[in-house]
Amino acid sequence: MRTDRIFARLDREPEPPKTEIPGMSVTRTVLFGSTLAFYIAIVWAVLIVSWLVTLDWKVMLFRPYEQWPELHAFLDYFVVLGQRGPTAVMVAAWLGWRSWRQHTLRPLLTLGASILLLNVTVGAVKLGLGRLGPHYATEIGSAEMFAGGDIFPSGHTANAVVTWGILAYLATTPRARRWLSVLSAVVALGVGATTVYLGTHWLSDVLLGWAAGLLILLALPWFEPMIGRTEAWIFDVREVWRARRRLAAALPAPAGGPAMPSLFPQRRPSGAEKPVREPVGAGRPSGARASVHLSQRAYTVRSERPSVTPAGSRRPPHADRAGSTARGSTSARPVTGG
DSSP states (O other), X not given: OOHHHHHHHHHHSOOOOOOOOOOOOHHHHHHHHHHHHHHHHHHHHHHTTOHHHHHHHHHHHHOHHHHOGGGHHHHHHHGGGGOHHHHHHHHHHHHHHHHHHHTOOHHHHHHHHHHHXXXXXXXXXXXXXXXXXXXXXXXXXXXXXXXXXXXXXOHHHHHHHHHHHHHHHXXXXXXXXXXXXXXXXXXXXXXHHHHHHHTSSOHHHHHHHHHHHHHHHHHGGGGHHHHHHHHHHHHXXXXXXXXXXXXXXXXXXXXXXXXOOOSSOOOOOTTOSSOOOOOTTSOOOSSTTOOOOOOOOOOOOGGGSOOOOOOSOOSOOOHHHHHHXXXXXXXXXXXXXX
């Protein structure tokens, strides 16, 4: 699909609605600080192997997937709502349609910024702490930290909070924002609880995943100026590209048509900008490789040649052959005088 058609379609659409870009208000700042404190507390409680680690082991040994096996088939599909790939594609399709209709790239750029923050922050903590999952635990009662794992915090849970919460963040009306906030919260809580049911995450992993995703959503207003500058830069590049296309279309075409490049271009001799051609009538140069000039010769067509009637044999006369011919001929000259 060509980008010029996409931008042309955007130009034909009405102006985007006047949306209020969220800012870092006092309430949002307080929520961000409280969530950050909760995040640090969870990490500290796991590092010191507190009561939270004991609760993790009790839930794991309870084996919820064996208590309610009838839910297992449904929850195997439901947990996909927390995987980064499928959810990013679904949400990006919806936000791309909004960008198409409203002539703005802010929804897609905001989604991209949030996913980038999610990968950097959650990925760094996962690799730094290196906690093993319940299925790979080696010692009962231990926190399984710094053992080469990558499950703390829960990536499914954090991704569900960010990917579905971005819909509520970008809502254009208060009513839509409320409904989308409830929907994203239900999906994020359900995905986190499902990972505990399936035994793929500790309970503390899910708690830290909820906090990590919420921190990204609360911090997005700090990145709004950068998102706005990126959008303006993209549209500026588009205008420059369009101007170049219009200039190229306005230039007159050459009289002889577009010049086709030669398949085998000949290299000019070094030291001369243009080779000197010799006249046809000039003598041959005294060199090993003298140029051969073929002289033009006029040839007549077969119809213009004089007709030739064959008279006798075309072979040259021969003495023996002439004598035999004279003796055997019926029209011999008569001998006179006898």
